[in-house]
Amino acid sequence: MVITEGALPVDRAAIARAIDVLGSGGLVAVPTETVYGLAADADSPSAVQAIFAAKGRPQDHPVIVHVADGHALDAWAARVPAAARMLVQAFWPGPLTLVLARSQRAHDGLTGGQDTVGLRCPAHPWARALLSAWCERRGDPAAALAAPSANSFGRISPTTAAHVRADLGEKPAGKVDLILDGGACPVGIESTIVDLSHAAVRLLRPGNITRAQVEAVLGEPVADADADAPRAPGRLTQHYAPRTPLELVEQGALSARVNALRGTRIAVLAPAMALLDWTGDVVLRLIAPTNADEYARRLYALLHQLDAAGAQRILVARPPRGPQWDAIHDRLERANINGV
Numbered sequence: 001m002v003i004t005e006g007a008l009p010v011d012r013a014a015i016a017r018a019i020d021v022l023g024s025g026g027l028v029a030v031p032t033e034t035v036y037g038l039a040a041d042a043d044s045p046s047a048v049q050a051i052f053a054a055k056g057r058p059q060d061h062p063v064i065v066h067v068a069d070g071h072a073l074d075a076w077a078a079r080v081p082a083a084a085r086m087l088v089q090a091f092w093p094g095p096l097t098l099v100l101a102r103s104q105r106a107h108d109g110l111t112g113g114q115d116t117v118g119l120r121c122p123a124h125p126w127a128r129a130l131l132s133a134w135c136e137r138r139g140d141p142a143a144a145l146a147a148p149s150a151n152s153f154g155r156i157s158p159t160t161a162a163h164v165r166a167d168l169g170e171k172p173a174g175k176v177d178l179i180l181d182g183g184a185c186p187v188g189i190e191s192t193i194v195d196l197s198h199a200a201v202r203l204l205r206p207g208n209i210t211r212a213q214v215e216a217v218l219g220e221p222v223a224d225a226d227a228d229a230p231r232a233p234g235r236l237t238q239h240y241a242p243r244t245p246l247e248l249v250e251q252g253a254l255s256a257r258v259n260a261l262r263g264t265r266i267a268v269l270a271p272a273m274a275l276l277d278w279t280g281d282v283v284l285r286l287i288a289p290t291n292a293d294e295y296a297r298r299l300y301a302l303l304h305q306l307d308a309a310g311a312q313r314i315l316v317a318r319p320p321r322g323p324q325w326d327a328i329h330d331r332l333e334r335a336n337i338n339g340v
């Protein structure tokens, strides 16, 4: 995975404007390698509060704290187990979020009142430039930016600046003070989240960094989060959902389903070979990528497109199985009207 793929050159003047906005408690949409984030000064409860207001997000959901590098871990976490340092060494900067016991600095506005904090060091050149300029402005190498994905609560995550403009929008008409345009996000789905706040390491959200990769670094098995896992909106069913009802269909059953839905306007995402021989009322057919990295990179843009097609129903052919596809299945299951 080339993290800089698709990234536009960093615009230093835009970064400087963003730092001014952040310094006065404002909101900046910033590209990361996963999705666009809605960033605010992590140390300012009122700035963090503004993120929740803009997204329409429930107060008790924690946000990820983005840091410039691994040295900031000890400022934001009360305990940093050896396993966390091994994962940082292996995957930071990159699409991996660590959940750790919080320090005093990680206030309730960030953690949703929980005793843990989510920490991530993004790899995207724009996010890195913003974080290092932020640390410089603050004279503090642990200065950080709170940033959830830059979408309204429950909607599809943004992977381009245009997605952010269309959803949250820029002030005065919209909700974001400044939207930075760094191009399309190269990974395309949210970071892998690993919970290291308990003795047993757990996977809270699958992502581009697979469970097997995490297990290989730690030398121990990593279980799925169980029912008493910390609250995480990414774990709610019906998250990452288009407005149009979306149905996941086995590839072999697709043409029968299309035909059965005759009279209903449908938009379809399926491999090229499955897009033939239909007699149904198909208003849009999109070819599904066959490579997992490409599928992930384009997933949310494809969902945005399907959602905008004026269809009454979206059909998505179930992608192949395999470790690199886990995170894609996870996101599609959450968008599926029929549940998992």
Ligand code: TXA
Residues within 6 Å of the ligand: 032, 034, 035, 036, 037, 038, 061, 062, 063, 064, 095, 097, 099, 100, 111, 114, 116, 117, 118, 120, 122, 147, 148, 149, 150, 189, 190, 191, 193, 204, 230, 231, 232, 233, 234, 235
């Ligand atoms: O790739 C990403 O992680 C993107 C980019 C912007 O960094 N961010 C992102 O943020 O996806 P958000 O807020 O949309 O999702 C963050 C997830 C949520 O499900 C949240 O509940 C979980 O991280 N999270 C944050 N802090 C947590 C904590 N202390 N314990 C458990 N889950 C936590």
Ligand code: MG
Residues within 6 Å of the ligand: 148, 149, 157, 234
């Ligand atoms: Mg999100």
